[in-house]
Amino acid sequence: QVQLQESGPGLVRPSETLSLTCTVSGGSISNYYWRWVRRPPGKRLEWIGYIHYSGSTTYNPSLKSRVTLSVDTSKNQFSLKLSSVTAADTGVYYCARDLPGTSAFDIWGQGTMVTVSS
Amino acid sequence: EIVLTQSPGTLSLSPGERATLSCRASQSVSSSYLAWYQQRPGQAPRLLIYGASSRATGIPDRFSGSGSGTDFTLTISRLEPEDFAVYYCQQYGSSPVTFGPGTKVDIK
Numbered sequence: 001q002v003q004l005q006e007s008g009p010g011l012v013r014p015s016e017t018l019s020l021t022c023t024v025s026g027g028s029i030s031n032y033y034w035r036w037v038r039r040p041p042g043k044r045l046e047w048i049g050y051i052h053y054s055g056s057t058t059y060n061p062s063l064k065s066r067v068t069l070s071v072d073t074s075k076n077q078f079s080l081k082l083s084s085v086t087a088a089d090t091g092v093y094y095c096a097r098d099l100p101g102t103s104a105f106d107i108w109g110q111g112t113m114v115t116v117s118s
Numbered sequence: 119e120i121v122l123t124q125s126p127g128t129l130s131l132s133p134g135e136r137a138t139l140s141c142r143a144s145q146s147v148s149s150s151y152l153a154w155y156q157q158r159p160g161q162a163p164r165l166l167i168y169g170a171s172s173r174a175t176g177i178p179d180r181f182s183g184s185g186s187g188t189d190f191t192l193t194i195s196r197l198e199p200e201d202f203a204v205y206y207c208q209q210y211g212s213s214p215v216t217f218g219p220g221t222k223v224d225i226k
Contacts, residue, residue: 045163045206045217060214099168103210104153106174108162 002027004095004109012089012116018082022095022109029053029076033098035105036069036080040091050098051078085116120145120209122218130226137194139221141207146187151211154183154192157220158203166205167192197223 008020022034036048049059051069059067063082071078082089092113096105121144131137141152150170155163165174167183170190180195194201202225207218 044219045208047215047217058213062214094162099165099174102153102168103151103215104165104168104174104208105155105163106165108164110162 002097002107004097004107006093006095006109006112008112008114010113010115012085012114013118014086014116015084018080018085018089018114018116020080020093020095020112020114021077022079024076024078024097029071029073029078032100033103034071034078035096035098037094037096037105038089038091039094039111040088043091048080048082048093050103087116090114090116119214120147120212120216122207122209122216124205124207124218124221126221127219128222128224130224131197132226133197133199135197137192137197137201137223139192139194139205139223141185141190141192141218143188143190143209145212147190147209148211150186151209152183152185152190153208153210154181155206155208156201156203157206158200163206194223 003025005023012018030053035050051057057069066083068081092111094111095109097107099106123142125140152170154167157163171183182193204220204222206220
């Protein structure tokens, strides 16, 4: 079955760019929408943005100025870049897939902890 | 954005009992675009219900969702040991998608 796996640095310095990749295995990245979601410590889940396999994107307005999503269909991967990070960007980052025809998320990665600290 | 509130914060029950979880939205959720997720410690969230009442693939029929507008409910008819976890609601009828703070169902 389809599985998602996040990868990237667990520690990022303040003001630098957080970069994560989600690898899709067991299925194709094509024909789906793909999401990034995060959970800061002690806070609720927050949607970051989504990307279609075609490359079209939509971002959460609260993060829009700092977020870039991209997709590499040849590698079955999509990626997140979040610039100018602060301690408030610390948290567990998840990638997920949209259930077709909805914006509910039917498949999630295990999540990766990212800490912003000097 | 739509703010979701979940109650209670914690629900202490015994296996075999019925669990009723509430999710309330700050404004009407269009087309009942409301989902429920289960998250066990150290695991990713698992989609249980979408469209307020449709069970996701492989979800046992002891899980059911209901509601519309601003008030939604997740019911677990008879709690199994693996059901003790945290449950989140999510609305996807308006952008940005938002999540509730969660209800923890623990063993009494």
